[in-house]
Amino acid sequence: MTGFWPIYRREMLSLWVTPLAWVLLTVFLLLQGLSFYWIVRHLSMLAELSVDSGPLQSYFGQSIFLIVSLLLLCPALTMRLFAEEKRSGTIETLMTAPVSPAGVVLGKYLAVLTTYLLIWAPTVLYAVILRRTGEVDWPVVGASYLGVFGIGAGYLALGTLMSAMTRSQLVALILTSVCSFGLFIFGIGEYIFDPGPLRQFCAHVSVFSQMDEFSKGIVDLRRLVFHATLVWLPLFVTVRVVDSWRWG
């Protein structure tokens, strides 16, 4: 863990003094705002609302928009983590400083994870806005954000690994998109396959059903274990990859 804090701070600084984080923030909030607006507009025209399909439930649980914007946001956040250091050669000064591979990987990963959460933060306003016209069940909103956090954390860990495997940001972006999109596609199997183990598996890894559950306030420990695995495994491999560069 040696070198964690300076690397974390440097990554945060580099992310927010360059346009990247700001551009992603703007585009992401525009998309989310549109999505939320349409959902609220649509629901306001309905005569009756069921208990578990209020605007926030629809926004977090039923909108494909949310998943798609995650598929775009996460690879863009992680693509430069290692690829840029390798391309510009700064990896040489970084790895010859007294740092441990785990410190480097975690410092970088937690910096993008923090940025991810900061980009999501303004969406809390949607709940605040809704509160002016009706009730907001805050624990359920909390569960929804837990889902968003879990999925993002997994995708960002995948992206960190992909960035460590190439010196091209573009290749890292494409690889991460393909992997996270692949995981998303698995979930569609839930609606295709007949009932059985395969369908159960697909339902278990389905990002879509996960968000549906979380948005209704159902926090299933199995889901959390899945996310924790999706974070831990890529990060563990990344540490090994970073350690192996010396022998290249």
Added chain:
Amino acid sequence: MIEAEHLSKEYGSVVAVSDVSFRVGIGEVVGFLGPNGAGKTTTLRILAGFLGATAGIVRIGGHDIVQESVRARAQIGYLPEATPLYPELRVREYLAFRAGIKRVARAKRRAALDRALALARIEDVADTLILHLSKGYRQRVGLADALIASPPLLILDEPTIGLDPNQIRDVRKLIRELGDNHTILLSTHILPEVESTCDRAMVIHHGQLLAQGTIEELRTLRKGGGATLLLRDPERRAGEVLARVGGVTGVTVEDSMEGGRQFVRVRVTMQEDKPGADRVIEYVVSTLVDEGIAIRELTPARASLEDVFVQLTRSDELRAVRGGEA
């Protein structure tokens, strides 16, 4: 300070460094000499802990660079060849990051930063984005980074490459000053740099260590000596006369005007590794006098490091060619 034993590095079938062993003692300033592609950068990267050697051991201040990597690396200030920096940061931000990563105590960080800025003479650009710096300034930011944690050992890969003559002089002066209380290993392919800054040098070529020693010791490695003579020789006979003298291996003749009068400048090279070789110069002088050619000046050639370098690297190529034929 540095102990390297039987270092080898292979990239697939390409051998970059082969069985290199050397030591650098505390307080020494050592030059690592070699033509481009000789294996200098690879060796320095192994010493700095960036690359692992295929075989061999490196110890920095007694700590193994692989087994106790973090401890060994904490003793090194390393300046890589291309001076890679983060362009989006300001110089001060970058150096603060490097001070943190090198575990300079928080309370001392400010002072360490100011000291490094002053040593590298970059106070005037401390708040400039690295993106906007010239090559010379970037090189000095890299140097400030190497110095920031006051490491006992500095490893500098081509510290003056890409600088203009004034900057080169500044950097060499800085290296000499730093040599008073640091151990320094610097690589270069520029010979005067070694002669002007180093106590000792190592010559590497094709991944092999060809020679090491003090500058004086290396100079004596040069086989064969020579002399430059200024002659009054209106008939231009000196060339053929000298070619007949036993032990002389080469003569070059050129016209020279000195003080409005016509002279001939003659460069003689002679073998010195044969018995009686030290007397060749006497035969040269007596032969010229016998032939009635007046000698105005005689300067025995002192072997420069450049001669040694050329001889070492060339003869190695020759050996390689001959080995191939056999």
